[in-house]
Amino acid sequence: MLVKTYCAAVNGMEVTPVTVEVSITRGVLFHLTGLADAAVKESHDRIAAALLNTGYKFPVADITCNLSPAGLRKEGSSFDLPLAIAILAANEKILADHLSEYMIVGELSLDGTLQPIKGALPIAIKARAKKFKGLIVPKANEHEAAVVDTLNVYGMNNISEVIGFLNDEHRMEPCFVDTRREFYENQYVSDLDFADVRGQENVKRALEVAAAGSHNVIMVGPPGSGKSMMAKRLPSILPPLNLAESLETTQIHSIAGKIKNNTGLITQRPFRSPHHTISEVALVGGGMNPMPGEITLAHHGVLYCDELTEFSKHTLEVLRQPLEDRIITISRAKYTISYPCNFMFVASMNPCPCGYYGDPTHHCVCTPGQIQRYLSKISGPLLDRIDLQCEIAPLPFSDISKASPGESSAVIRERVIKARAIQTQRFKDYPNVHCNAQMSERMIHQFAEPDESSLSLLRSAMERLKLSARAYNRILKVARTIADLECSDRIQAHHIAEAIGYRSLDRGDWAERGI
Numbered sequence: 001m002l003v004k005t006y007c008a009a010v011n012g013m014e015v016t017p018v019t020v021e022v023s024i025t026r027g028v029l030f031h032l033t034g035l036a037d038a039a040v041k042e043s044h045d046r047i048a049a050a051l052l053n054t055g056y057k058f059p060v061a062d063i064t065c066n067l068s069p070a071g072l073r074k075e076g077s078s079f080d081l082p083l084a085i086a087i088l089a090a091n092e093k094i095l096a097d098h099l100s101e102y103m104i105v106g107e108l109s110l111d112g113t114l115q116p117i118k119g120a121l122p123i124a125i126k127a128r129a130k131k132f133k134g135l136i137v138p139k140a141n142e143h144e145a146a147v148v149d150t151l152n153v154y155g156m157n158n159i160s161e162v163i164g165f166l167n168d169e170h171r172m173e174p175c176f177v178d179t180r181r182e183f184y185e186n187q188y189v190s191d192l193d194f195a196d197v198r199g200q201e202n203v204k205r206a207l208e209v210a211a212a213g214s215h216n217v218i219m220v221g222p223p224g225s226g227k228s229m230m231a232k233r234l235p236s237i238l239p240p241l242n243l244a245e246s247l248e249t250t251q252i253h254s255i256a257g258k259i260k261n262n263t264g265l266i267t268q269r270p271f272r273s274p275h276h277t278i279s280e281v282a283l284v285g286g287g288m289n290p291m292p293g294e295i296t297l298a299h300h301g302v303l304y305c306d307e308l309t310e311f312s313k314h315t316l317e318v319l320r321q322p323l324e325d326r327i328i329t330i331s332r333a334k335y336t337i338s339y340p341c342n343f344m345f346v347a348s349m350n351p352c353p354c355g356y357y358g359d360p361t362h363h364c365v366c367t368p369g370q371i372q373r374y375l376s377k378i379s380g381p382l383l384d385r386i387d388l389q390c391e392i393a394p395l396p397f398s399d400i401s402k403a404s405p406g407e408s409s410a411v412i413r414e415r416v417i418k419a420r421a422i423q424t425q426r427f428k429d430y431p432n433v434h435c436n437a438q439m440s441e442r443m444i445h446q447f448a449e450p451d452e453s454s455l456s457l458l459r460s461a462m463e464r465l466k467l468s469a470r471a472y473n474r475i476l477k478v479a480r481t482i483a484d485l486e487c488s489d490r491i492q493a494h495h496i497a498e499a500i501g502y503r504s505l506d507r508g509d510w511a512e513r514g515i
Contacts, residue, residue: 001091004086017130022086033067034069039076049110053110054111073334078106085104085163095168102132104135106136125251147179187268190409195409209478210346212481214438219349219391220390235270239417240267252296256291270297274294276307281293284330285339316379316382326340327342352375384468458496465503
């Protein structure tokens, strides 16, 4: 007897429907075809044990299982359940009447319980697109998959429940999630607040500008000056995710297996802070079984690299193209995959190996040669892609004790949201541009053209600091954002002056030390 069930394979960001075909004839052999990896091939043993421990016998027959399309690589353990159901149906233990109506995914434990899988949300989206009546998933994945409307999602605890459901022995209610209510309820929840940061008003202003225009920023200062503290609070002043961004972010984290059980949409902007020992593959994605890297997990959020100079120089250099294109294409012998990576890059570093260059309270013991080698780990092309470069000076104890709590994140966020609304209106005719940091050269000339006095100031800074053409564009983008925060239609001289002030690493005293 030949029986078909339906599931899906996730490769990169793409989901492909897979038909599981099972044919049973006389014999004793088990054949699995369809370019399955080791985890899929091992499903035979898991299925046999699960059926035995739930009161069913694995058929003693010649069983041929094919995963179609056969030329597509199948990875992971999510094929266990559709294979088991197809085998039982071919052995006439399950009614095959409804199998064509459902897409089925799930990993089997040896006792028959269903374990969570990766990629439940994109699989649910594909099931709806292919007009399936419903989707059967492990119970832990039902909340995630039920985010997709007009699709009946059934969360099952074990294979016995799946068999009973398909045999019409008991009725199951599909999981319902009020996506919009859940989304809007959790949009503004944050444990970290800029009100906790005392002093450092100039750095908080720089981070506000960065958030308003989605600009990349680097902070340079001695240990204990508050670099990490402020970077971790940056997501609290970013505009909230809209529903489309939240859905895309959740899909990425679902594919990577980063969604917690019984969790729906991600409502907070991601904040990823990889350790400086991270490899190139872990940062950009890929691997033998391709998975999203940190830059993709930070999509629509923040990628924070603390102690930037401690990262491998080769690892940092792979960021150059994603920072420009906001998409990463990974090409290997067996596959080519593209991942989105539209993130804010935030970095922090010490000014020298000992960390105390320029600190009025400590003496720097580094030689000029040591400082030059330390700073040369960050290439000029990478620095050019960072719009705001700001120095942080440590606050003395007297200032810390006297300083009153600063502005709350909610107040700052309101200004950022207003500036982003101006940018949204400005770029309404450009489908892939949403903020000033994404402006092309043509858009800069159209929307960020300085007046005569501003141009004279900018020309003087370009000549004195020997800035590159890319740095020139970055200054204009930042100036446009500063003008938006003031609701100004035109870029004025003081906007340009503030934007130039955020090029700290281009000043002469830094240039003499290797940057």
